[in-house]
Amino acid sequence: MPQVVVLVTAVAVVLGWRLMKREMSRVEARVAAANEAQRRRAATVRGGVPLERDPATGIYRPRQDA
Numbered sequence: 562m563p564q565v566v567v568l569v570t571a572v573a574v575v576l577g578w579r580l581m582k583r584e585m586s587r588v589e590a591r592v593a594a595a596n597e598a599q600r601r602r603a604a605t606v607r608g609g610v611p612l613e614r615d616p617a618t619g620i621y622r623p624r625q626d627a
Contacts, residue, residue, distance in 0.1 A: 612621040 610623045613624045614621050
């Protein structure tokens with residue numbers, strides 16, 4: 562009888578681990594998507610102006626054609 566209890570416990574642990582890993586990957590994907598959306602939104606809020614580097618001074622300024 563103790564073998565059955567150990568077997569059932571082992572199966573429950575394995576299944577629980579698999580469910581937890583699946584949930585962790587689902588949450589990770591949602592967080593990554595939210596971070597990407599926030600990054601795109603922040604670039605738009607700041608103006609999203611393309612910059613170019615002035616070779617003489619090394620300072621980044623907005624492109625003139627933008």
